[in-house]
Amino acid sequence: MAKIDFSKFRQWEPCQVNGEEPTLVERCLVDLQKGYPEIEYLLKKDGDGCVPRGDIQMIVGQQKSGKTFASMIFETALLSGKCMGFEAQQENLKILHVDTEQHINNVVDKNRKLLSLAGYPVEQNHERLNVLSIRELPPDQRLQVAEDAIVKFRPDFVLIDGIRDLCGNFNDIDQANHVINVIMKLSSEYKCAIMTIIHQNKDKNDNNPRGHLGTELMNKCSEGYYVTRSTGSPITVSQKICRNAPIRDWFFNIDDQGKPEIASAPLTQKELKTTEINESFRRVFSKHKELQYKDLMKEYIDISGYSDSTAKNHIREGFAAGILHKDGKYYSYLFPPYEEAIEE
Numbered sequence: 001m002a003k004i005d006f007s008k009f010r011q012w013e014p015c016q017v018n019g020e021e022p023t024l025v026e027r028c029l030v031d032l033q034k035g036y037p038e039i040e041y042l043l044k045k046d047g048d049g050c051v052p053r054g055d056i057q058m059i060v061g062q063q064k065s066g067k068t069f070a071s072m073i074f075e076t077a078l079l080s081g082k083c084m085g086f087e088a089q090q091e092n093l094k095i096l097h098v099d100t101e102q103h104i105n106n107v108v109d110k111n112r113k114l115l116s117l118a119g120y121p122v123e124q125n126h127e128r129l130n131v132l133s134i135r136e137l138p139p140d141q142r143l144q145v146a147e148d149a150i151v152k153f154r155p156d157f158v159l160i161d162g163i164r165d166l167c168g169n170f171n172d173i174d175q176a177n178h179v180i181n182v183i184m185k186l187s188s189e190y191k192c193a194i195m196t197i198i199h200q201n202k203d204k205n206d207n208n209p210r211g212h213l214g215t216e217l218m219n220k221c222s223e224g225y226y227v228t229r230s231t232g233s234p235i236t237v238s239q240k241i242c243r244n245a246p247i248r249d250w251f252f253n254i255d256d257q258g259k260p261e262i263a264s265a266p267l268t269q270k271e272l273k274t275t276e277i278n279e280s281f282r283r284v285f286s287k288h289k290e291l292q293y294k295d296l297m298k299e300y301i302d303i304s305g306y307s308d309s310t311a312k313n314h315i316r317e318g319f320a321a322g323i324l325h326k327d328g329k330y331y332s333y334l335f336p337p338y339e340e341a342i343e344e
Contacts, residue, residue, distance in 0.1 A: 042093060042157055042193055043077055043086045045247045050086075050223060050239070051157065054188050056180075057195040058163075058217050058241075060209045061227030066235040066252075067197050069260045070227050071159050072114050073252065074195065078157050079129060080118035084252065084262045096155035097131045098146050100162035107133045113259050130155070139168045143179060150186050156193070158186075163196040163213065170211035180216045200226075234263035274321050277314050280304045281323050285333035296331050 041049030051057060051074065061067045077086035078093045097114075099107045111131050112122040120126055130153050134142045143166045150158060160166070160183070167175040187194045198209045198217060207226060209218055218224060224241030234251040251263040267275065284291070284299045291299060293315075300311045315331075318324040325332050 039244065040191075041089055043074065044089060045086050045250070048245045048247045049089070050247050051193045051195065052222055052244075053156070053191045053193050055193060055222035056183055056187050056217070056220060057193060057223040057225070058209065058221045059195065059197045059225045059227060060200045060207070060214070061229075062200055062202075065227045065229045066254070066260075067227050068110065068161060069235070069252070069254060070225065070237050071161065071195065071197060072110065072117065073260055075114055075129075075157070075159060076117040079114070079120070079126070083117065084260075085250065090156070092128060093156040094128045094153065095130070096149055096153050096158045097129065098149065098158065098160045099131070099133050099135070100142055100160070100165035101135055102133070102161070103135070104133050107131065109258075113257075117259055135165075139166060142166050143182060147182060147186060150190055150192065154190060154192075158192055158194040160194065160196045163198050163217065164210065167213060170213035173212050176211065176213035176216050179213065180220055184220060196221075230266075233266040235260075236266070274317070277318055278321070278323050280314070281318055281333050290327075290330040290332045292329050293331065 039049070040053045042051040042053065044050065059067045059070055061070075073084050073086065075095055075097065077083035078088050078095055081088050081091070097111070099110075102110075111129075115122045115126060115129070118126075130149065132145065132149055134145050137145060146158075146160065146166065163179065163183075164170040167179045169175055183194050183196070186192070196217060198214055200207050200209055200214075208214060218241065221241060222243045223239060226238045226240045228236045228238070234253050236249055236251055238249045239246050249265070251265055252260045253263045255261045280300060280303050283303050284296070288295075288299070296315065297308065297311050300306070300314065301308065304311070304314070306314065315324065319326070323334060325334050
């Protein structure tokens with residue numbers, strides 16, 4: 001690796017001490033009388049900065065949870081200026097995408113989907129996006145090629161899809177520490193953000209990233225994005241590790257063309273219950289304008305399949321949510337929009 005040029009860092013500006021060059025300790029010494037640069041974020045979401053230069057970040061999740069698609073959203077925002085609420089803080093940002101595990105055809109396909117999302121032609125290379133496929137190389141060469149590419153292209157943002165493949169054994173303490181130290185040094189020396197993707201432990205009760213490599217990455221990263229996917233719900237991305245102001249959870253689905261698209265937040269258990277009750281009352285009153293309590297109970301039980309006691313509770317909850325109205329002995333359905341029912 002090339003030797004660090006300390007002149008690149010304001011806090012390490014060389015100065016003469018008694019006519020001699022400062023020692024390494026002196027260069028690393030924090031001086032409160034100096035002006036240090038503010039943290040420089042590549043992106044913002046809802047006014048909060050994220051993906052800072054000179055730091056490493058991670059995306060973690062189970063297999064097939066949508067980690068690569070989440071990273072594609074970051075890359076699209078950096079390449080095109082905005083995507084799904086993320087906004088680039090500079091123009092003409094350069095990206096280096098390093099894939100360590102997928103077949104070359106899959107890498108090409110994801111590259112084209114990224115360009116399509118960013119609004120660029122998919123049949124030609126983009127000058128601000130360089131993509132490496134290093135699956136065929138042994139681990140030590142993969143790390144060296146990634147390092148050489150950062151030196152060559154000087155990207156603002158680096159995405160390493162499959163950091164565990166940069167070392168032979170991700171549970172080996174020495175190998176894992178070496179990989180993390182190298183990418184930390186590269187992010188500082190070349191003032192780029194290096195985002196890594198790693199699987200979480202197979203035990204669903206343990207969402208930590210795998211192996212000693214994952215532990216070190218979790219300890220050293222400035223931001224950690226956890227991706228979860230449940231049947232019938234959008235993919236959720238939560239920033240669970242953040243040294244600065246955290247951004248809120250965000251959600252997306254995968255469309256028919258295999259590209260991410262923005263999604264609304266999944267309903268809470270309370271909202272799901274209110275929606276179910278609302279739908280049952282809608283079906284009851286699709287055949288009746290109004291009903292007395294006894295008839296309402298019978299119709300609701302027939303429609304929903306619930307017991308007498310549950311039906312009574314749902315009728316009370318229907319009033320609380322603004323779904324039902326009572327006029328004397330008769331009950332009617334108010335047809336409120338779902339959002340209004342929740343707010344009330």
